[in-house]
Each structure stands twice: as C-alpha cells, then as structure tokens.
Amino acid sequence: MESPTPTNARISIIGAGPGGLTCARILQRHGIAVSVYDRDAETDSRNQGGSLDLHEEDGQLALREAGLLEEFFALARLEGQEMRQLDPSGRVLAHHLPDEDEKAAPEIDRGQLRDLLLRSLPAGTVQWGRTLASVSGPAAGPRTLTFTDGTAVEADLVIGADGAHSRVRAAVSPAAPRYTGVSFLEAWFDDMEHAHPELSRLVGKGSAHIADGERGLFAQRNSGGHMRVYIMRRVPVDWIAAQGLRPEDTEGIRGHLLGEYAAWSPRILRMITDNDGAYVDRPLFALPVPHTWEHSPSVALLGDAAHLMPPLGVGVNLAMLDAAELALALVRSSTIDDAVDRYEKSMLPRSAETARLLEGGAEHLLSVPDPASAGGAAARG
Numbered sequence: 001m002e003s004p005t006p007t008n009a010r011i012s013i014i015g016a017g018p019g020g021l022t023c024a025r026i027l028q029r030h031g032i033a034v035s036v037y038d039r040d041a042e043t044d045s046r047n048q049g050g051s052l053d054l055h056e057e058d059g060q061l062a063l064r065e066a067g068l069l070e071e072f073f074a075l076a077r078l079e080g081q082e083m084r085q086l087d088p089s090g091r092v093l094a095h096h097l098p099d100e101d102e103k104a105a106p107e108i109d110r111g112q113l114r115d116l117l118l119r120s121l122p123a124g125t126v127q128w129g130r131t132l133a134s135v136s137g138p139a140a141g142p143r144t145l146t147f148t149d150g151t152a153v154e155a156d157l158v159i160g161a162d163g164a165h166s167r168v169r170a171a172v173s174p175a176a177p178r179y180t181g182v183s184f185l186e187a188w189f190d191d192m193e194h195a196h197p198e199l200s201r202l203v204g205k206g207s208a209h210i211a212d213g214e215r216g217l218f219a220q221r222n223s224g225g226h227m228r229v230y231i232m233r234r235v236p237v238d239w240i241a242a243q244g245l246r247p248e249d250t251e252g253i254r255g256h257l258l259g260e261y262a263a264w265s266p267r268i269l270r271m272i273t274d275n276d277g278a279y280v281d282r283p284l285f286a287l288p289v290p291h292t293w294e295h296s297p298s299v300a301l302l303g304d305a306a307h308l309m310p311p312l313g314v315g316v317n318l319a320m321l322d323a324a325e326l327a328l329a330l331v332r333s334s335t336i337d338d339a340v341d342r343y344e345k346s347m348l349p350r351s352a353e354t355a356r357l358l359e360g361g362a363e364h365l366l367s368v369p370d371p372a373s374a375g376g377a378a379a380r381g
Contacts, residue, residue: 001140003297003337004156006032006330012145012155014168016040016126018052018110019303019319020161021117024125025066026327035153036121037145039131043118044111050186050228051080051220052113053105055317060103062320065328071116072108080107080221082206087368088264090202098206107206109223110316132162135171141298141336143171157336158299159326161319164285166305173293173301177285177308182362183239184282184311185231185253187275192225199270203227210268215260216366217271229271230282231257232365237283250278284310289359290352295344297337300326307351310361314354322347 011027013020016038027034054060054072063069081098118126130147135158137143142154160168164177192200199219202208207220216232236242245252257272287308293301303319326343333339 003335006336006339009156009336011157013159013161014132015161015163017161018113018316019323022062022066022320023159023323023327025117025120026324029067030331032330036126037130038126038128041129049110051107051222052110052316053107055105058321059317062324065324068116068120075112076106076108078102078106079205081105082204084204084208086208086210088210088212088268090265090267132167135168139296139298143298160301160305161303162305164304164308169301169305171299172296175288175291177287179237180284180286180310180362181234182284183233183235186280186282187229188277189227190276192227196274211366211368213368214366219271240281247281248278253279284362286310289355292348295341297340300340300343302326307355309355309358312358312361
C-alpha cells in the first residue's frame, strides 16, 4: 500500500493524556484531522494524579506549538519550583527558593493540564470509554483497531500515547516494562494550611525530598491546598500481600511503615501518619534500555509507550516534546511513512540517551541527598 498524505490519512491516537492531546491539538491547528480514543469512561472519571513541572526546553516548547503557553502560565504555580532537601531528623540540607519571575519549570496539576488541552480540542475529538484490545493489519497499513466493546476502526496511522502498559506498543515491539525494585506508596493530604499546618511549614510551597539510603519520602504541593507524599522503598512488587496486608488496610500498612521508618523524626513521620484517606500502591516500572523497534509506516509511539523511565522529572516533558515533533513531522512531510521516519530519527536517539542517563535512577530516589545540590527530584514529570 502506498503511504497516504497526512491530510488524507485516517489518524488515530490511543490515549488522552498530555502527550496524546498535545499531538492532537497541534495536528488540528494545522488542518490535519485526528481522532483520540481513551479508556476512561468520561473526562473526570478518575483522579489524574499529582503535580508536574513543565520545562522550557520541552514541555513548554510543546505548549507553544499548541498555542497554549499563555493559558498554561495563567494556571501554573511559579512558587511550586521551591525545593527542599531534608534529612530524616527534619534538618534542611539544601533549599532552592525561586525568583518571582522564574519560569524554568513551573508546576501545574496533571488534571489542570489535561483540562487545558481538552478545552482546546473540538467536541467529539476524544471518544471516551474506548479501551483498545489490539492492533492488527499489515505494517504498511491500514491498521485495524479493535476495542473491548467489540467495535473496530481502520487507521492509516496509529499513534500509541497509551502509557506504560501500551497496547499499541505490541504492534511494533515485544518489549514489556520491568519492575525496577523500587515502589511508591502515595498518600494524599487536604487543606494543608488548616488541617496540616506543621507539614505545610516543613515542605514549603513546592516539594521536599528526604532519604536515608534505604528508603525515602517525597512531598509535593498541589493546587487547592492539597499535597501528595510518595513513600519510596526498595521492596518486592507484591510487598503488601507478602506482609499479609490488603491495599485497603490503611491502618495495617501505616503500622508496617512506622516500623520501617522508626528512626525518623516524628515531624517527618507525619507524612506517613496524617494522610487523609487510603494509600495508593505505585510500583515503578521501566522499559529496557535502549528500547528500539523496526520502523513501521503505520504505527508511532510517544511518551511512556516508547520510553518508560523512572520518575525523575522527564516523563511528561518528553511525552509532550515527542507529541510536538511527531505532529510537526506530519505537517511537514508528504507521506505518513516519511513523517514517522523523520520523527523516529529524532526521538529514538534522544530517548535512548535520556534512558541511559536515568537507568537505575529509581535507586537514586533513596540515596542520601547531596547537600551541594538543590534538586532532589522525584515523582515529577
């Protein structure tokens, strides 16, 4: 089959996260039709997660191409760039306090970013409640997308923006994410200024990272007075069941954690004991490094579907940069095949280099912070 021109092609994006929506927005700005399919039943059917820092060189660049940078800064929290490193006693090791006009990596809630992108798309662009079951058909296309509800559509280009456990990835690569050996347990805090004033003062307006070499905590302020804490440990992927606990046994899990963190200051332990609601288990997975595949003129991957890495501040930024580069390659190429080839020649080397730098980075989250650095990044992009 001869590869179609982008303006005449049937383009389907799987996944309505920041990457998929950014790609759709830029394509539509340039007059290229696209459909987005997402497994969520509706826009707000689940919590979208914590706060993201969008960098000038990738996430913000993509929003500029989408024509949404000004709207982003109307929502972004510049004060969220404040970062603290503490030791387990609560002593401050390093502190980055951003300038008033610093815009290198402002914070925005993941849900706010998704809503910003969704509002920019015409009604009907995203089809909700469409869970992809499989991608079939010849590499040259067209591809058949079969959904779990029994429906199917044909596409000349399938863009996999469907995250860590991508169904689209299987059409071009046998690779599967592997457990890193490090797991996060997410805890939520509400009404920080009134219900948790001591923690509010301890963390500040941005984030705080604490680690002792074996375990760590990463606290991250969100909008609306909320905060998330990620309890980070080197444990088996099934550690909750192995301890005879259940995910909904909040008190049992809390008691187990207090035993592990017994040597830490009571001030810090409030991040484990004072959360509002249950914990959420989030084991960390990563794709093999490097992750590459044989070029297909009818399938493209972006974000975690292409290069799942530890959460060290690059995930959403790389996904949005991927999205912008793929969309612009489609705008500037004469065929779908040429566009995917052009995109992969840029994306694959970049992602391989970044993945090599971050390989084993999940262990870094547990390392004792370097007082010479004001970073302590974790649980971000």
